[in-house]
Amino acid sequence: MTTHPINSLILELVSTKRLATVTEIEAISSHVAQAPFASYLSHVPQRIRQALDKKSLTVPAKLPSVEWHVLERVYLDEQWSLGTTPVQYVADLRQAILHPQAEIWTYRYYHEPAIAFIAPSHLRNAPKPERFLFVSYNPNFASLTTGYQTHGAAFALGMGCQDLRQHR
């Protein structure tokens, strides 16, 4: 399988820790903003199933990753409002990726290359908002792997993150 040139660029930035140029940053942001969220069929974490049980909601043992991410953001973290769909959730993440003030970081997360976008949160109706929206993209998977509201880069890019490099 051929790797998209922008994914190759992200892999190179992660491995060399080279600072991306302004043109490269624009190309990366544009590329990542079009990427899908991981839809890999995977186990719904126990914490989500138990929290939903308490609300008399049941889910299958496995769901596409994006679907249980939305459930966690809505019902556990209360960072997105009730009724948010995966499409709306991903649209919010894409808005954060394209935010002109978004911080952009490359890093390794448990040895997997990643790039993160941390933008001022535009979400107004969330019960428990934070200041920023965090979005992580994996160039090997060519997909977004997580997205949530965060207090800031120092808190989001903690456990499991290595070789951090801020590009903007």
Add this chain to the structure above:
Amino acid sequence: MMDLSQYNQETIITFLQSYEGLTQDVVWLSDEWATMTATERHLQQAALMPCWEKRTMLGQLYQAKRLSPAQIEQLQNLDQQLLEHAIAVELVCQLPLAELVRYLLKIGTPLTQQPAPVRIETTMTALAELVNQPQWVAVGA
């Protein structure tokens, strides 16, 4: 000093629930780990990022004395549970015992204030790593 004023009691309860979910899910994930593909493992690890962030925030809130006595007790119990499952934490989060303890001490844990013993389940490998820390080698040299 960071501004913690936005975090009311309801939010702190949510943080504690998220941390409780983390302590339970590392055990559940370690049980399922062998059945998961590399892709699923990575996605599960990525999904734990906000849970770890909330534990870090709880450390800040604890150090700023923003937690009630009941919340401090709950945080202490959850930290104890996490240490008891250090083997699962190392498997799922690739965090050796020494790093886990270092993390908890750095961000703030009520365990440092309790006189009772701390129970830790660990491996000989992790203990060997602990005694091979440079400062210990220097003491024993």
